[in-house]
Amino acid sequence: MTQDRPVDADAAADGTAGAVLPAPRTPSPREAPALNWGVMAPGGIAAHFTETLQKHTGQQVVAVGSRDAGRARAFADRFGIATAHGRYADLVENDEVDIVYVASPHSAHFEHAMQAIEAGRHVLVEKAFTRNAREAEQLIDAARERGVFLMEAMWTRFLPHIDVVRQVLGSGLLGEVHTVTADHGQQMDPDPAHRLFAPELAGGALLDLGVYPVSFASMVLGPFASVTAVGTKTFTGVDGQASIVVTTGSGAHGVLNTTLFARTPTSASISGSRARLEIDGPFYGAARIRLIGRDNELLDTFVPPRRDGGMSYQAAEAARCIGAGRLESDLMPLAETLDIMRVLDGVRRDLEVTFPGE
Template structure:
């Protein structure tokens, strides 16, 4: 709530936009003042639900709205490049829902456009901005765990075949990787400071998107990572970081506001951090964006654009190893 108040335009009135707007209005000083959709009826229904002032029946009208300071791009992955470029061309900074785009080439287009215009652009990987991840960050910086040797994380949800249609659709950049695996992959990249090697194996659905994968990584200082995702079952969704002096354990749903436990090498709990609330975690990325925008910044130190691009390159590599391609990628 201490973050500066800014006026948001939301592009795309889907489920994540609803959760994000609810969190924004409940726990920050910022407000959504305009909503844009290809359907004016959907925009008006969203506006009525959240007390939003203006509804637009096109994305072009939304980004041209003079009453917004920034645009939250909440459309499907397959549309992120087009919609982020539309907002940037209108002079609007962007918070782009993860995955940032379908692939690294599209991510580079968005990043180049933002940098050319001097506009703020941030990937909405909300986990990076949560308080318990800041605790992990400080432990790593202070050497609490000694030399890091291993990281483990998984993310599985029962989303196929009876979940959202887009997850099965190659043309909508469906599959487990961009929706689910991106969480453990981004977490491990943050912990290890990058990857020196990536090896993936997995299975595909009958539509040709990935149903799940196991990804083995090696960090630049020889630490290993074991990462997994599936949209065929609910998994523990836990994470751990192990070093020569101890380990951190994060409970299930590690990517949401959570508890972090410090465990010594004899498996004794030495300390723990409990998030102040497990609700409205999406607000932290919006608050960070408002601080950055007010300070005149063009990207976040917590998730720099070059890191977003590198992670998209890694996701491309994993898809290539699995044999997954999206129509029209080039």
């Protein structure tokens, strides 16, 4: 709701007087065409995804696959899924499956997504998309050659509050954007068995948490002209913390941080010559947005409609694209996913972090 206040002459001159944040244009996830989904790798994120689809969409999860048949059956029983496969090959060859959701660790994204693509299935791959840009490029080429839909499951991109951000950027309300900030830090107990500390699983803060601020800055700023990073490794040799500065050809900066060592505000901001947007933490979820004027006055606030079911929006986007015969999403284009993977590769080079098998 817009705040009541006297009209400021400077605000009137810069076009922010009476500024109101737009309503999101995001369709309801329930309105998307229904697809039959197969879930690959029934871990925690797969459970959250499946529960969200069942509660908030018309999508159907018809099969689950695991290397462990007992694990697949337990997951299927938990969610009322008809078919449990003890081999990933059986999942992707199941003709009842329209699209495969790849929820395995980062180290296996390439292998599992490629299996699904080669079987002619559409694919939604958890972020980070792959371990590195080389793998990402091969997946994209394979999907285009096979004629199947492929998308990175960067669920933030599809949320209503992010559509508000896109509209504000498109309107020019902020003026020329100069600075973007974003962080994502979670305090993780140092456990060599945990996937985030395991080099063989492509662990570390960057691919799991840091991809959020990097992707956000990419969406706001467009392609980066330069990327510089400093960081600290964990006791297992993966990245534990990274601070990243990106620039664009126009001179805008992104100041981004990720860490496994402390819980951070997980907030974001976009500062322009006329106004700025502040996005509460976690900015990557259903977050409140404030529009702030040049004199630090609150101009307007957007409160998202709900704070659960966020993963339903990415599934709905995939379903809409596939229903329309499209092979990728304009909201998370494959070219941008590849650019983001190249950025993450560069950050890891700066931090001197490599994964086994690279």
